Amino acid sequence: MGNFFKRLFAKPDNQRKEITVPRAALVQASEASTAPLDENQIEGLTRAHRIEPPQLVVGMGRNQGRQRDNNEDALFAHTATISTSSATLPLGIFIVADGMGGHENGHIASDIAVRAMSNYLFKNLHASLFGVHPEPPQESLQEIMRQGVLRAHEEILRAAPGGGTTLTAALVLNSQMTVAHVGDSRAYSIFLDGRVQTLTRDHSIVKRFQELGQITAEEATVHPQKSMLYRALGQGDSLEPDVFTAQLPQPGYLLICSDGLWGVMTEDELFDIVVSAPNPQMACQSLVDAANDAGGPDNITAILVRLVE
Template sequence: MDKIFRFLFGNRSTPPEKVMDTANTAPLTEEQLKAIVNSQNMQFDLQQLISAAGQSVGKQRDLNEDSLLAITTTMAGNSGNLPFGLYIVADGMGGHQFGEVASNAAVRTVAGYILKKFQPYLFQIKVETMEESFQEIMSGAVSEAQRIIQREAPGSGTTLTAALVLGQQITVAHVGDSRASFIYPDGRLETVTRDHSLVQRLQELGHITAEEAENYPHRNVLYKALGQGDILDPEIFTLAFPQPGTLMICSDGLWGVVAEQDIVRAVNEAPSLQRACQNLVAAANMAGGPDNISVVLAQLIG
Protein backbone atom coordinates (compact mmCIF):
# COMPACT_ATOMS: atom_id res chain seq x y z
CA MET A 1 0.00 0.00 0.00
CA ASP A 2 2.86 2.36 0.78
CA LYS A 3 4.13 1.96 -2.80
CA ILE A 4 0.72 3.01 -4.12
CA PHE A 5 0.78 6.19 -2.05
CA ARG A 6 4.27 7.06 -3.28
CA PHE A 7 3.14 6.47 -6.88
CA LEU A 8 0.11 8.71 -6.50
CA PHE A 9 1.54 11.43 -4.30
CA GLY A 10 5.34 11.28 -4.60
CA ASN A 11 6.97 13.05 -1.67
CA ARG A 12 4.63 16.03 -1.69
CA SER A 13 2.82 17.14 1.46
CA THR A 14 0.07 16.49 1.81
CA PRO A 15 -27.72 13.52 -4.67
CA PRO A 16 -30.30 10.79 -4.59
CA GLU A 17 -29.57 7.89 -2.25
CA LYS A 18 -30.43 4.42 -3.52
CA VAL A 19 -31.92 2.13 -0.90
CA MET A 20 -32.14 -1.65 -1.16
CA ASP A 21 -35.43 -3.50 -0.64
CA THR A 22 -34.79 -5.33 2.64
CA ALA A 23 -33.53 -4.27 6.02
CA ASN A 24 -30.71 -6.80 5.88
CA THR A 25 -29.22 -5.20 2.76
CA ALA A 26 -30.09 -1.55 3.45
CA PRO A 27 -27.02 0.71 3.25
CA LEU A 28 -25.88 2.41 6.39
CA THR A 29 -26.48 6.12 6.82
CA GLU A 30 -23.55 8.49 6.36
CA GLU A 31 -23.48 8.96 10.15
CA GLN A 32 -23.15 5.20 10.66
CA LEU A 33 -20.40 4.96 8.05
CA LYS A 34 -18.40 7.71 9.71
CA ALA A 35 -18.91 6.02 13.07
CA ILE A 36 -17.33 2.85 11.67
CA VAL A 37 -14.25 4.75 10.53
CA ASN A 38 -13.92 6.71 13.75
CA SER A 39 -14.70 3.88 16.19
CA GLN A 40 -11.94 2.26 18.22
CA ASN A 41 -14.20 -0.38 19.82
CA MET A 42 -16.61 -1.57 17.11
CA GLN A 43 -16.35 -5.27 16.29
CA PHE A 44 -16.24 -6.24 12.61
CA ASP A 45 -17.21 -9.51 10.98
CA LEU A 46 -14.27 -11.23 9.30
CA GLN A 47 -14.75 -10.67 5.57
CA GLN A 48 -12.40 -10.67 2.61
CA LEU A 49 -12.60 -8.27 -0.32
CA ILE A 50 -11.07 -9.58 -3.55
CA SER A 51 -10.75 -7.92 -6.95
CA ALA A 52 -9.32 -8.24 -10.45
CA ALA A 53 -9.06 -6.08 -13.56
CA GLY A 54 -8.67 -6.50 -17.30
CA GLN A 55 -8.04 -4.14 -20.19
CA SER A 56 -7.42 -4.17 -23.95
CA VAL A 57 -7.00 -1.56 -26.65
CA GLY A 58 -9.48 -3.56 -28.73
CA LYS A 59 -9.23 -4.58 -32.37
CA GLN A 60 -10.06 -1.31 -34.12
CA ARG A 61 -8.22 1.35 -32.10
CA ASP A 62 -4.56 2.34 -32.17
CA LEU A 63 -4.63 4.19 -28.85
CA ASN A 64 -5.97 3.14 -25.47
CA GLU A 65 -7.94 6.07 -24.04
CA ASP A 66 -9.33 4.04 -21.12
CA SER A 67 -7.80 4.17 -17.65
CA LEU A 68 -8.58 2.05 -14.62
CA LEU A 69 -7.55 1.53 -11.02
CA ALA A 70 -8.23 -1.32 -8.59
CA ILE A 71 -6.98 -1.09 -5.00
CA THR A 72 -7.98 -3.64 -2.37
CA THR A 73 -6.70 -3.56 1.19
CA THR A 74 -7.92 -3.49 4.80
CA MET A 75 -8.31 -0.85 7.47
CA ALA A 76 -6.75 -2.58 10.48
CA GLY A 77 -7.74 -1.64 13.98
CA ASN A 78 -7.93 -2.93 17.52
CA SER A 79 -11.32 -4.48 16.82
CA GLY A 80 -10.51 -6.25 13.55
CA ASN A 81 -9.96 -5.64 9.87
CA LEU A 82 -12.42 -3.70 7.73
CA PRO A 83 -12.28 -4.36 3.96
CA PHE A 84 -11.40 -1.27 1.90
CA GLY A 85 -11.48 -1.00 -1.87
CA LEU A 86 -11.29 1.72 -4.50
CA TYR A 87 -12.24 0.83 -8.07
CA ILE A 88 -12.31 3.29 -10.99
CA VAL A 89 -12.90 3.11 -14.75
CA ALA A 90 -12.59 6.16 -17.02
CA ASP A 91 -13.13 6.26 -20.79
CA GLY A 92 -11.51 9.30 -22.38
CA MET A 93 -12.55 11.23 -25.47
CA GLY A 94 -11.26 14.21 -27.39
CA GLY A 95 -8.76 12.96 -29.95
CA HIS A 96 -5.10 13.90 -30.41
CA GLN A 97 -4.30 11.80 -27.30
CA PHE A 98 -6.30 14.20 -25.12
CA GLY A 99 -8.74 11.41 -24.29
CA GLU A 100 -5.89 9.40 -22.83
CA VAL A 101 -4.71 12.41 -20.84
CA ALA A 102 -8.23 13.11 -19.55
CA SER A 103 -8.96 9.56 -18.39
CA ASN A 104 -5.55 9.18 -16.75
CA ALA A 105 -5.91 12.52 -14.98
CA ALA A 106 -9.38 11.56 -13.78
CA VAL A 107 -8.24 8.26 -12.28
CA ARG A 108 -5.09 9.65 -10.66
CA THR A 109 -6.86 12.72 -9.27
CA VAL A 110 -9.89 10.92 -7.87
CA ALA A 111 -7.76 8.14 -6.38
CA GLY A 112 -5.26 10.59 -4.92
CA TYR A 113 -7.97 12.74 -3.37
CA ILE A 114 -9.80 9.82 -1.77
CA LEU A 115 -6.71 7.99 -0.55
CA LYS A 116 -5.33 11.14 1.06
CA LYS A 117 -8.56 11.39 3.04
CA PHE A 118 -8.28 7.79 4.21
CA GLN A 119 -4.49 7.56 4.56
CA PRO A 120 -4.49 8.20 8.35
CA TYR A 121 -7.07 5.46 8.91
CA LEU A 122 -5.39 2.97 6.58
CA PHE A 123 -2.04 3.45 8.33
CA GLN A 124 -3.52 3.84 11.83
CA ILE A 125 -2.16 7.34 12.28
CA LYS A 126 -3.89 9.14 15.15
CA VAL A 127 -6.12 11.81 13.62
CA GLU A 128 -9.13 13.92 14.38
CA THR A 129 -12.58 12.46 13.80
CA MET A 130 -13.57 12.32 10.12
CA GLU A 131 -16.09 15.11 9.54
CA GLU A 132 -16.84 14.67 5.84
CA SER A 133 -19.31 12.06 4.67
CA PHE A 134 -18.15 9.54 2.10
CA GLN A 135 -20.45 11.11 -0.46
CA GLU A 136 -18.91 14.52 0.24
CA ILE A 137 -15.45 13.03 -0.23
CA MET A 138 -16.47 11.52 -3.57
CA SER A 139 -18.00 14.82 -4.66
CA GLY A 140 -14.82 16.69 -3.78
CA ALA A 141 -12.74 14.16 -5.71
CA VAL A 142 -14.87 14.55 -8.84
CA SER A 143 -14.74 18.35 -8.63
CA GLU A 144 -10.95 18.27 -8.33
CA ALA A 145 -10.71 15.94 -11.34
CA GLN A 146 -12.90 18.32 -13.33
CA ARG A 147 -10.53 21.19 -12.55
CA ILE A 148 -7.38 19.20 -13.41
CA ILE A 149 -8.74 17.92 -16.73
CA GLN A 150 -9.85 21.37 -17.85
CA ARG A 151 -6.36 22.65 -17.07
CA GLU A 152 -4.29 19.79 -18.53
CA ALA A 153 -6.45 18.68 -21.47
CA PRO A 154 -8.83 21.50 -22.43
CA GLY A 155 -11.54 20.45 -24.84
CA SER A 156 -11.31 16.79 -23.86
CA GLY A 157 -13.50 14.76 -21.57
CA THR A 158 -13.89 11.39 -19.93
CA THR A 159 -16.44 9.18 -18.31
CA LEU A 160 -15.83 8.28 -14.68
CA THR A 161 -17.32 5.50 -12.59
CA ALA A 162 -15.70 5.13 -9.18
CA ALA A 163 -16.69 2.85 -6.30
CA LEU A 164 -15.40 3.28 -2.75
CA VAL A 165 -15.93 0.10 -0.72
CA LEU A 166 -15.76 0.12 3.06
CA GLY A 167 -16.98 -3.00 4.78
CA GLN A 168 -20.33 -3.95 3.28
CA GLN A 169 -21.00 -0.52 1.78
CA ILE A 170 -20.30 0.90 -1.69
CA THR A 171 -20.30 4.64 -2.39
CA VAL A 172 -20.41 5.34 -6.12
CA ALA A 173 -19.55 8.48 -8.11
CA HIS A 174 -20.61 8.40 -11.75
CA VAL A 175 -20.45 10.62 -14.84
CA GLY A 176 -20.91 9.44 -18.44
CA ASP A 177 -21.67 5.97 -19.79
CA SER A 178 -19.21 3.64 -18.13
CA ARG A 179 -21.24 1.45 -15.81
CA ALA A 180 -21.35 -0.06 -12.34
CA SER A 181 -23.40 -3.25 -12.12
CA PHE A 182 -24.13 -6.09 -9.73
CA ILE A 183 -23.96 -9.65 -11.05
CA TYR A 184 -25.79 -12.29 -9.00
CA PRO A 185 -25.29 -16.08 -8.88
CA ASP A 186 -28.88 -16.62 -10.09
CA GLY A 187 -28.03 -15.02 -13.46
CA ARG A 188 -29.29 -11.48 -12.91
CA LEU A 189 -27.33 -8.37 -13.89
CA GLU A 190 -28.44 -5.11 -12.26
CA THR A 191 -26.95 -1.87 -13.57
CA VAL A 192 -26.93 0.61 -10.69
CA THR A 193 -25.67 3.66 -12.64
CA ARG A 194 -27.53 5.62 -15.29
CA ASP A 195 -25.93 6.39 -18.66
CA HIS A 196 -25.57 10.12 -19.29
CA SER A 197 -26.03 9.58 -23.01
CA LEU A 198 -28.38 10.95 -25.65
CA VAL A 199 -29.81 7.52 -26.39
CA GLN A 200 -30.56 6.85 -22.71
CA ARG A 201 -32.31 10.21 -22.40
CA LEU A 202 -34.40 9.49 -25.49
CA GLN A 203 -35.41 6.16 -23.95
CA GLU A 204 -36.40 7.85 -20.70
CA LEU A 205 -38.55 10.34 -22.62
CA GLY A 206 -40.23 7.51 -24.51
CA HIS A 207 -38.98 8.58 -27.95
CA ILE A 208 -37.22 5.29 -28.68
CA THR A 209 -37.45 1.74 -27.34
CA ALA A 210 -34.66 -0.30 -25.77
CA GLU A 211 -34.46 -2.33 -28.97
CA GLU A 212 -34.15 0.81 -31.10
CA ALA A 213 -31.49 2.16 -28.75
CA GLU A 214 -29.18 -0.77 -29.53
CA ASN A 215 -28.76 0.42 -33.12
CA TYR A 216 -29.35 4.14 -32.67
CA PRO A 217 -26.84 6.09 -34.82
CA HIS A 218 -25.83 8.49 -32.02
CA ARG A 219 -25.78 6.00 -29.16
CA ASN A 220 -22.28 7.08 -28.02
CA VAL A 221 -23.07 10.80 -27.72
CA LEU A 222 -22.87 11.97 -24.09
CA TYR A 223 -24.62 14.97 -22.58
CA LYS A 224 -22.49 14.83 -19.45
CA ALA A 225 -18.77 14.05 -19.15
CA LEU A 226 -15.97 14.90 -16.75
CA GLY A 227 -13.90 17.83 -18.00
CA GLN A 228 -16.65 19.34 -20.14
CA GLY A 229 -18.87 22.24 -19.15
CA ASP A 230 -18.65 24.59 -16.19
CA ILE A 231 -21.25 22.84 -14.02
CA LEU A 232 -20.92 19.15 -13.24
CA ASP A 233 -23.61 17.21 -11.41
CA PRO A 234 -22.32 13.66 -10.87
CA GLU A 235 -24.45 10.85 -9.54
CA ILE A 236 -23.27 9.97 -6.04
CA PHE A 237 -25.03 7.34 -3.95
CA THR A 238 -24.47 4.55 -1.44
CA LEU A 239 -25.51 0.91 -1.76
CA ALA A 240 -25.02 -2.34 0.11
CA PHE A 241 -22.43 -4.69 -1.39
CA PRO A 242 -24.26 -7.69 -2.92
CA GLN A 243 -23.69 -10.87 -0.92
CA PRO A 244 -23.47 -13.15 -2.70
CA GLY A 245 -22.70 -11.24 -5.85
CA THR A 246 -20.05 -9.40 -7.86
CA LEU A 247 -19.48 -5.69 -8.40
CA MET A 248 -18.53 -4.94 -12.01
CA ILE A 249 -17.33 -1.58 -13.34
CA CYS A 250 -16.66 -1.41 -17.07
CA SER A 251 -16.44 0.87 -20.09
CA ASP A 252 -18.84 0.70 -23.03
CA GLY A 253 -16.19 -1.25 -24.92
CA LEU A 254 -17.47 -4.21 -22.89
CA TRP A 255 -21.13 -3.66 -22.06
CA GLY A 256 -21.89 -2.16 -25.48
CA VAL A 257 -20.45 -5.17 -27.32
CA VAL A 258 -21.02 -8.30 -25.22
CA ALA A 259 -24.58 -9.44 -24.50
CA GLU A 260 -25.72 -9.20 -20.90
CA GLN A 261 -26.27 -12.95 -20.53
CA ASP A 262 -22.76 -13.61 -21.85
CA ILE A 263 -21.28 -11.19 -19.32
CA VAL A 264 -23.12 -12.93 -16.49
CA ARG A 265 -22.02 -16.36 -17.70
CA ALA A 266 -18.38 -15.29 -18.02
CA VAL A 267 -18.35 -14.04 -14.44
CA ASN A 268 -20.36 -16.77 -12.74
CA GLU A 269 -18.66 -19.69 -14.50
CA ALA A 270 -15.05 -18.52 -14.16
CA PRO A 271 -12.85 -20.19 -11.51
CA SER A 272 -11.48 -16.80 -10.40
CA LEU A 273 -12.15 -13.09 -10.85
CA GLN A 274 -8.94 -12.69 -12.86
CA ARG A 275 -10.03 -15.41 -15.27
CA ALA A 276 -13.45 -13.78 -15.49
CA CYS A 277 -11.83 -10.47 -16.48
CA GLN A 278 -9.72 -12.23 -19.10
CA ASN A 279 -12.79 -13.98 -20.51
CA LEU A 280 -14.77 -10.74 -20.67
CA VAL A 281 -12.00 -8.91 -22.52
CA ALA A 282 -11.63 -11.86 -24.90
CA ALA A 283 -15.38 -11.89 -25.56
CA ALA A 284 -15.38 -8.18 -26.45
CA ASN A 285 -12.46 -8.67 -28.82
CA MET A 286 -14.10 -11.71 -30.40
CA ALA A 287 -17.16 -9.53 -31.05
CA GLY A 288 -14.98 -7.18 -33.11
CA GLY A 289 -13.33 -5.11 -30.38
CA PRO A 290 -14.58 -1.79 -31.80
CA ASP A 291 -13.50 0.20 -28.73
CA ASN A 292 -11.09 0.09 -25.81
CA ILE A 293 -12.14 -2.43 -23.18
CA SER A 294 -11.82 -1.99 -19.40
CA VAL A 295 -13.36 -4.01 -16.58
CA VAL A 296 -12.95 -4.29 -12.81
CA LEU A 297 -14.59 -7.04 -10.73
CA ALA A 298 -14.84 -7.25 -6.94
CA GLN A 299 -16.43 -9.65 -4.47
CA LEU A 300 -16.96 -9.54 -0.72
CA ILE A 301 -16.55 -13.00 0.77
CA GLY A 302 -17.47 -14.24 4.22
Protein backbone atom coordinates in the same frame (compact mmCIF):
# COMPACT_ATOMS: atom_id res chain seq x y z
CA MET B 1 -13.06 -24.53 -13.19
CA GLY B 2 -11.71 -26.68 -10.39
CA ASN B 3 -11.32 -23.92 -7.84
CA PHE B 4 -14.71 -22.57 -8.50
CA PHE B 5 -16.45 -25.85 -7.85
CA LYS B 6 -14.22 -26.48 -4.92
CA ARG B 7 -15.43 -23.25 -3.48
CA LEU B 8 -18.96 -23.89 -4.58
CA PHE B 9 -19.23 -27.28 -2.99
CA ALA B 10 -16.59 -27.09 -0.34
CA LYS B 11 -17.53 -28.93 2.79
CA PRO B 12 -18.10 -26.76 5.79
CA ASP B 13 -15.44 -28.73 7.70
CA ASN B 14 -12.65 -27.07 5.70
CA GLN B 15 -11.45 -30.17 3.87
CA ARG B 16 -10.32 -28.06 1.01
CA LYS B 17 -8.13 -30.57 -0.71
CA GLU B 18 -10.86 -33.06 -1.33
CA ILE B 19 -12.95 -32.37 -4.34
CA THR B 20 -16.26 -33.93 -3.57
CA VAL B 21 -18.33 -32.67 -6.39
CA PRO B 22 -21.36 -34.76 -7.18
CA ARG B 23 -20.89 -35.71 -10.80
CA ALA B 24 -24.41 -34.91 -11.79
CA ALA B 25 -24.16 -31.42 -10.37
CA LEU B 26 -20.91 -30.76 -12.19
CA VAL B 27 -22.32 -31.80 -15.54
CA GLN B 28 -25.50 -29.91 -14.98
CA ALA B 29 -23.67 -26.76 -14.03
CA SER B 30 -21.29 -26.73 -16.95
CA GLU B 31 -24.00 -27.46 -19.45
CA ALA B 32 -26.36 -24.85 -18.15
CA SER B 33 -24.05 -22.10 -19.23
CA THR B 34 -26.75 -19.52 -19.83
CA ALA B 35 -28.85 -20.27 -16.76
CA PRO B 36 -28.53 -18.83 -13.28
CA LEU B 37 -27.08 -21.11 -10.64
CA ASP B 38 -29.65 -23.50 -9.27
CA GLU B 39 -30.66 -23.40 -5.65
CA ASN B 40 -28.34 -26.19 -4.59
CA GLN B 41 -25.41 -24.38 -6.07
CA ILE B 42 -26.28 -21.13 -4.37
CA GLU B 43 -26.74 -22.88 -1.10
CA GLY B 44 -23.46 -24.67 -1.57
CA LEU B 45 -21.80 -21.36 -2.17
CA THR B 46 -23.37 -19.41 0.60
CA ARG B 47 -22.77 -22.19 3.05
CA ALA B 48 -19.16 -22.54 2.08
CA HIS B 49 -16.80 -22.24 4.97
CA ARG B 50 -16.28 -18.81 6.34
CA ILE B 51 -13.22 -16.92 5.25
CA GLU B 52 -11.60 -14.76 7.89
CA PRO B 53 -10.95 -11.93 7.79
CA PRO B 54 -13.46 -10.83 5.15
CA GLN B 55 -11.44 -9.65 2.14
CA LEU B 56 -11.90 -8.15 -1.27
CA VAL B 57 -10.73 -10.17 -4.25
CA VAL B 58 -10.28 -8.17 -7.42
CA GLY B 59 -9.60 -8.85 -11.07
CA MET B 60 -8.90 -6.43 -13.90
CA GLY B 61 -8.87 -6.38 -17.67
CA ARG B 62 -7.80 -3.62 -20.04
CA ASN B 63 -7.47 -4.03 -23.79
CA GLN B 64 -7.35 -1.82 -26.85
CA GLY B 65 -9.97 -3.79 -28.74
CA ARG B 66 -9.82 -4.65 -32.42
CA GLN B 67 -10.78 -1.42 -34.14
CA ARG B 68 -9.07 1.40 -32.27
CA ASP B 69 -5.53 2.60 -32.75
CA ASN B 70 -4.94 3.49 -29.14
CA ASN B 71 -6.31 2.80 -25.69
CA GLU B 72 -8.01 5.79 -24.09
CA ASP B 73 -9.40 3.80 -21.17
CA ALA B 74 -7.77 3.96 -17.76
CA LEU B 75 -8.32 2.03 -14.57
CA PHE B 76 -7.29 2.13 -10.95
CA ALA B 77 -7.74 -0.56 -8.33
CA HIS B 78 -6.58 -0.68 -4.77
CA THR B 79 -7.51 -3.00 -1.93
CA ALA B 80 -6.43 -3.11 1.67
CA THR B 81 -7.53 -5.02 4.72
CA ILE B 82 -7.23 -3.95 8.30
CA SER B 83 -8.02 -6.73 10.71
CA THR B 84 -7.27 -6.14 14.37
CA SER B 85 -8.99 -6.78 17.64
CA SER B 86 -10.77 -3.45 17.41
CA ALA B 87 -11.95 -3.64 13.82
CA THR B 88 -12.02 -5.60 10.63
CA LEU B 89 -12.21 -3.45 7.57
CA PRO B 90 -11.92 -4.60 4.01
CA LEU B 91 -11.44 -1.53 1.86
CA GLY B 92 -11.19 -0.91 -1.86
CA ILE B 93 -11.02 1.91 -4.36
CA PHE B 94 -11.92 1.05 -7.95
CA ILE B 95 -12.03 3.47 -10.86
CA VAL B 96 -12.69 3.16 -14.58
CA ALA B 97 -12.35 6.15 -16.94
CA ASP B 98 -13.02 6.13 -20.66
CA GLY B 99 -11.41 9.02 -22.55
CA MET B 100 -13.72 10.43 -25.15
CA GLY B 101 -13.19 9.36 -28.72
CA GLY B 102 -12.34 12.08 -31.21
CA HIS B 103 -10.79 14.27 -28.55
CA GLU B 104 -7.13 14.91 -28.91
CA ASN B 105 -6.71 14.75 -25.16
CA GLY B 106 -8.96 11.74 -24.58
CA HIS B 107 -6.27 9.42 -23.24
CA ILE B 108 -4.74 12.20 -21.16
CA ALA B 109 -8.11 13.05 -19.68
CA SER B 110 -8.79 9.48 -18.54
CA ASP B 111 -5.26 9.21 -17.17
CA ILE B 112 -5.67 12.42 -15.16
CA ALA B 113 -9.13 11.35 -14.04
CA VAL B 114 -8.04 8.13 -12.35
CA ARG B 115 -4.97 9.75 -10.83
CA ALA B 116 -6.69 12.87 -9.55
CA MET B 117 -9.58 10.88 -8.15
CA SER B 118 -7.50 8.23 -6.40
CA ASN B 119 -5.11 10.88 -5.13
CA TYR B 120 -7.96 12.88 -3.63
CA LEU B 121 -9.48 9.83 -1.98
CA PHE B 122 -6.20 8.76 -0.41
CA LYS B 123 -5.44 12.24 0.86
CA ASN B 124 -8.83 12.60 2.45
CA LEU B 125 -9.24 9.12 3.82
CA HIS B 126 -5.71 8.31 4.79
CA ALA B 127 -5.89 9.46 8.41
CA SER B 128 -9.28 7.89 8.94
CA LEU B 129 -8.29 4.56 7.45
CA PHE B 130 -4.66 4.18 8.30
CA GLY B 131 -4.13 6.60 11.16
CA VAL B 132 -2.80 5.34 14.45
CA HIS B 133 -5.85 6.71 16.22
CA PRO B 134 -8.39 6.73 13.43
CA GLU B 135 -11.24 9.23 13.51
CA PRO B 136 -14.11 9.24 11.04
CA PRO B 137 -13.61 11.70 8.18
CA GLN B 138 -15.11 15.17 8.67
CA GLU B 139 -16.91 15.07 5.37
CA SER B 140 -19.43 12.46 4.33
CA LEU B 141 -18.17 9.71 2.05
CA GLN B 142 -20.49 10.91 -0.68
CA GLU B 143 -19.11 14.44 -0.37
CA ILE B 144 -15.54 13.12 -0.56
CA MET B 145 -16.40 11.15 -3.69
CA ARG B 146 -18.15 14.15 -5.23
CA GLN B 147 -15.22 16.45 -4.46
CA GLY B 148 -12.82 13.90 -5.92
CA VAL B 149 -14.72 13.94 -9.21
CA LEU B 150 -14.82 17.74 -9.24
CA ARG B 151 -11.07 17.92 -8.61
CA ALA B 152 -10.47 15.53 -11.48
CA HIS B 153 -12.77 17.63 -13.67
CA GLU B 154 -10.88 20.83 -12.83
CA GLU B 155 -7.56 19.15 -13.34
CA ILE B 156 -8.59 18.04 -16.83
CA LEU B 157 -9.86 21.52 -17.70
CA ARG B 158 -6.48 22.87 -16.64
CA ALA B 159 -4.07 20.28 -17.94
CA ALA B 160 -5.88 18.81 -20.92
CA PRO B 161 -8.32 21.42 -22.20
CA GLY B 162 -10.82 20.01 -24.63
CA GLY B 163 -10.26 16.52 -23.31
CA GLY B 164 -13.19 14.59 -21.93
CA THR B 165 -13.65 11.37 -20.06
CA THR B 166 -16.16 9.25 -18.23
CA LEU B 167 -15.47 8.28 -14.64
CA THR B 168 -17.08 5.55 -12.57
CA ALA B 169 -15.53 5.09 -9.15
CA ALA B 170 -16.48 2.92 -6.19
CA LEU B 171 -15.21 3.24 -2.64
CA VAL B 172 -15.86 -0.03 -0.83
CA LEU B 173 -15.80 -0.12 2.96
CA ASN B 174 -16.98 -3.31 4.59
CA SER B 175 -19.98 -4.44 2.63
CA GLN B 176 -20.99 -0.95 1.61
CA MET B 177 -19.97 0.94 -1.50
CA THR B 178 -20.21 4.61 -2.35
CA VAL B 179 -20.22 5.19 -6.08
CA ALA B 180 -19.51 8.37 -8.06
CA HIS B 181 -20.36 8.35 -11.71
CA VAL B 182 -20.23 10.58 -14.78
CA GLY B 183 -20.64 9.42 -18.36
CA ASP B 184 -21.44 6.05 -19.82
CA SER B 185 -19.09 3.63 -18.15
CA ARG B 186 -21.11 1.40 -15.86
CA ALA B 187 -21.18 -0.29 -12.50
CA TYR B 188 -23.14 -3.52 -12.16
CA SER B 189 -24.14 -5.63 -9.21
CA ILE B 190 -24.01 -9.25 -10.28
CA PHE B 191 -25.76 -11.58 -7.85
CA LEU B 192 -25.12 -15.29 -7.86
CA ASP B 193 -28.83 -15.95 -8.12
CA GLY B 194 -28.72 -14.60 -11.66
CA ARG B 195 -29.74 -11.00 -11.09
CA VAL B 196 -27.69 -8.35 -12.86
CA GLN B 197 -28.43 -4.79 -11.77
CA THR B 198 -27.10 -1.74 -13.56
CA LEU B 199 -26.24 0.63 -10.71
CA THR B 200 -25.33 3.64 -12.79
CA ARG B 201 -27.28 5.69 -15.26
CA ASP B 202 -25.61 6.42 -18.60
CA HIS B 203 -25.27 10.13 -19.20
CA SER B 204 -25.74 9.61 -22.90
CA ILE B 205 -28.27 11.41 -24.96
CA VAL B 206 -29.46 8.20 -26.56
CA LYS B 207 -30.09 6.67 -23.15
CA ARG B 208 -32.14 9.72 -22.28
CA PHE B 209 -34.21 9.39 -25.48
CA GLN B 210 -34.75 5.79 -24.46
CA GLU B 211 -35.79 6.69 -20.90
CA LEU B 212 -38.37 9.07 -22.35
CA GLY B 213 -39.76 6.33 -24.55
CA GLN B 214 -38.76 8.12 -27.74
CA ILE B 215 -36.69 5.24 -29.02
CA THR B 216 -36.48 1.54 -28.14
CA ALA B 217 -33.56 -0.31 -26.60
CA GLU B 218 -32.90 -1.91 -29.98
CA GLU B 219 -32.86 1.44 -31.73
CA ALA B 220 -30.52 2.76 -29.06
CA THR B 221 -27.83 0.19 -29.81
CA VAL B 222 -27.57 1.31 -33.42
CA HIS B 223 -28.34 5.00 -32.92
CA PRO B 224 -25.83 7.29 -34.68
CA GLN B 225 -25.41 9.37 -31.50
CA LYS B 226 -25.09 6.47 -29.14
CA SER B 227 -21.77 7.66 -27.75
CA MET B 228 -22.79 11.29 -27.37
CA LEU B 229 -22.61 12.23 -23.71
CA TYR B 230 -24.46 15.03 -22.03
CA ARG B 231 -22.21 14.89 -19.02
CA ALA B 232 -18.47 14.19 -18.94
CA LEU B 233 -15.38 15.22 -17.00
CA GLY B 234 -13.52 18.06 -18.67
CA GLN B 235 -16.64 19.22 -20.49
CA GLY B 236 -18.74 22.24 -19.55
CA ASP B 237 -18.41 24.60 -16.63
CA SER B 238 -20.57 22.85 -14.10
CA LEU B 239 -20.55 19.17 -13.39
CA GLU B 240 -22.87 17.22 -11.16
CA PRO B 241 -21.73 13.65 -10.67
CA ASP B 242 -24.23 10.99 -9.62
CA VAL B 243 -23.21 9.84 -6.16
CA PHE B 244 -24.96 7.12 -4.21
CA THR B 245 -24.40 4.42 -1.63
CA ALA B 246 -25.40 0.80 -2.06
CA GLN B 247 -24.69 -2.59 -0.56
CA LEU B 248 -21.97 -4.62 -2.19
CA PRO B 249 -23.83 -7.55 -3.82
CA GLN B 250 -23.51 -10.45 -1.45
CA PRO B 251 -23.07 -13.14 -2.54
CA GLY B 252 -22.01 -11.67 -5.83
CA TYR B 253 -19.74 -9.29 -7.69
CA LEU B 254 -19.29 -5.62 -8.39
CA LEU B 255 -18.36 -5.04 -12.04
CA ILE B 256 -17.16 -1.65 -13.30
CA CYS B 257 -16.56 -1.44 -17.03
CA SER B 258 -16.34 0.85 -20.04
CA ASP B 259 -18.81 0.75 -22.93
CA GLY B 260 -16.31 -1.28 -24.94
CA LEU B 261 -17.50 -4.17 -22.78
CA TRP B 262 -21.16 -3.54 -22.06
CA GLY B 263 -21.83 -2.18 -25.53
CA VAL B 264 -21.24 -5.57 -27.14
CA MET B 265 -22.50 -7.97 -24.49
CA THR B 266 -25.84 -8.78 -22.92
CA GLU B 267 -26.28 -8.93 -19.17
CA ASP B 268 -26.76 -12.69 -19.41
CA GLU B 269 -23.42 -13.03 -21.16
CA LEU B 270 -21.72 -10.92 -18.49
CA PHE B 271 -23.25 -13.06 -15.78
CA ASP B 272 -22.24 -16.35 -17.36
CA ILE B 273 -18.62 -15.36 -17.85
CA VAL B 274 -18.28 -13.89 -14.38
CA VAL B 275 -19.74 -16.82 -12.46
CA SER B 276 -18.10 -19.54 -14.51
CA ALA B 277 -14.55 -18.18 -14.22
CA PRO B 278 -12.33 -19.63 -11.49
CA ASN B 279 -11.51 -16.21 -10.08
CA PRO B 280 -12.11 -12.52 -10.81
CA GLN B 281 -8.78 -12.16 -12.62
CA MET B 282 -9.63 -14.89 -15.12
CA ALA B 283 -13.18 -13.58 -15.39
CA CYS B 284 -11.89 -10.20 -16.55
CA GLN B 285 -9.64 -11.79 -19.17
CA SER B 286 -12.59 -13.81 -20.44
CA LEU B 287 -14.74 -10.67 -20.55
CA VAL B 288 -12.12 -8.91 -22.67
CA ASP B 289 -11.85 -11.94 -24.97
CA ALA B 290 -15.60 -12.09 -25.38
CA ALA B 291 -15.81 -8.38 -26.25
CA ASN B 292 -13.09 -8.84 -28.84
CA ASP B 293 -14.85 -11.88 -30.23
CA ALA B 294 -17.89 -9.65 -30.65
CA GLY B 295 -15.84 -7.34 -32.86
CA GLY B 296 -13.95 -5.33 -30.25
CA PRO B 297 -15.17 -1.99 -31.63
CA ASP B 298 -13.88 0.03 -28.69
CA ASN B 299 -11.36 -0.06 -25.85
CA ILE B 300 -12.35 -2.61 -23.22
CA THR B 301 -11.86 -2.17 -19.49
CA ALA B 302 -13.29 -4.15 -16.59
CA ILE B 303 -12.78 -4.36 -12.83
CA LEU B 304 -14.44 -7.20 -11.00
CA VAL B 305 -14.67 -7.23 -7.20
CA ARG B 306 -15.89 -9.89 -4.83
CA LEU B 307 -16.13 -9.68 -1.08
CA VAL B 308 -15.13 -13.05 0.28
CA GLU B 309 -16.22 -13.75 3.82
